[in-house]
Amino acid sequence: MDLRYTDEEVAFRNEVRAFFKEALPADIRRKAALGQRYSAADLRRWQRILYERGWATPAWDKAWGGTGWSAVQQYIFKEELHMAPAPETLSFNVNMIGPVLIAFGSEEQKRHFLPRIASLEYWFCQGFSEPGAGSDLAALRTQAVRDGDHYVINGQKLWTSTAHHADWMFCLVRTDSSGKKQQGITYLLIDMKTPGLTVRPIITIDGHHETNEVFFDNVRVPVANRIGEENRGWDYAKYLLGNERSGIARVGVSKMRVRHAKDLAKRVPCGDGVLWDDPRFRERVAAVEVELKALEMTQMRVIAESSAQESHVPDPKTSILKIKGSELQQLSAELLLEVAGPDALPLDIDFLRGVGDAVREPEWALTIAPNHYFARHVSIVGGSNEIQKNILAKSVLGL
Incomplete structure (x- = not known):
């Protein structure tokens, strides 16, 4: 397989790199470089800059x-965005609900929602996981009962990221319990201001508010907000998750972390020299880089295959990208933690959130431990790695 880029692709990479250098606001650039969390306003501002550029x-x-x-080109764009580093566009909007609407939505839904999704005028969250129905998504129990031109929804969603910022939710609900659990699931779009809908925060161990519980108490949703056919939501959800996993390898994120770890190791004292002088540390860095190159080659193979055929059926090989990509995101975060050492121990929640000055130096070390722990979740979201292995065993190996 030829991994060399054409002259046109190299020129495109240079164009993208120059745009990120010029267009990313200085305050957001500083947060990205320090590993601080972005505010909702930061993400809206950056996505609208990208939207204006097209x-x-x-x-x-x-x-x-x-x-x-x-x-x-899409792969180059995402890699350069991660390497800049710059914030990603809101995945719930761009990688999840947008492609589902394009593939399965009505013309009216597309005309209304897609421009607002792209510009982040509408912020979407994902209403999939429930208590007792996380990786086993088909076990969901939130019910929707048809009442004329509306569905009446009762139940609960859990670990709903950014629901406290969201204007809308794309949600899986159960409309029929008579058949297999994968059947009888319907895909709805729900206005987060609808009466009877309650959002409660879940504060994670780093003091950050990212996830939430969402409760539905006789929430009325117009039938016009249904995507596709009633009881076909499982098919649409599989298509969504295939899109999510194809981008979840995030090779650029791991590359950026390894590059950062190498740069820091060349100035962090260790013995009579610096950490980069330690051959064992350099071996660990090299091992991660080799794994990253293998993942990048696998990503390019998947890209080549997907370019050759258009289908709404997700490629099970995206599960490989999800598994290995999440593992390498965690390994690269561990490298940074090793570089920071004891300097990563203080927890400065305000600095992590991007408000206020650091309570101590070096400020670059203060976000590394929280981000290392936050990276543990990437092997769970989008379907846990154990579930991905089951998908591969069934779809690829025929077991």
Whole structure:
């Protein structure tokens, strides 16, 4: 397989790199460099900058605001965004609900929602996981009962990221319990201001508010907000998760962390020299870089195969990207933690949130431990790695 980029692709990479250097606001750039958390206002501002450039939704069909870029150009764009580093566009909007609407939504839904999703005028969250129905998504129990032109919803969703910022939720609900659990699931769009809908925060161990519980108490949702057919939501959800996992390898994130770890190791004291002088540390860095190159090659193979055929059926090989990509994100975060050492121990929640000055130096070390622990979740979200192995065993190996 030839991994060399064409002259046109190299020129495109340079164009993207120059844009990120010029267009990313200085305050957001500082947060990205320090590993601080972005505010909702930061993410809205950056996504609208990309939207104005026409780059907010690279993978969408061109008719609905896509760029018309090749799969390789899309990969280059995302890698450069991660390496800059710059904030990602809101995945719930760009990688999840947008592609589902383009593939399965009505023309009216597409015209109304897609421009607002791309510009982040509408912030979407994902209503999938429930108590007792996380990785086993088909076990969900939130019920929707048809009442004329509405569904009446009762139940609970859990670990709903950014629900406290969201304007809308794309949600799986059970509309029929008579058949297999994968059947009888319907896909709805729910206005977060609807009466009877309650959002409660879940504060994680680092003091950050990212996830939530969401409760539905006789929430009325118009039938017009249903995506596709009633009881076909499982098919649409599988398509969504296939899109999510294809980008979840995040090779650029791991590359950026390894690069950062190498740069820091060359100035962090160790014995009579610096940490980079330690051959064992350099061996660990090299081992991660080798794994990253293998993952990148696998990603390019998947891109090449997906470019050759268009289908709404997710490629099970994206599960490989999800598994290995999440493992390498965690390994690269561990490298940074090793570099920071005891300097990573203080927890400065305000600094992590990007408000106020650091309580102590070096400020670059103060976000490394929280981000290392936060990286543990990437092997769970989007379907746990154990579930991904089951998918591969069934779909690829035929077990």
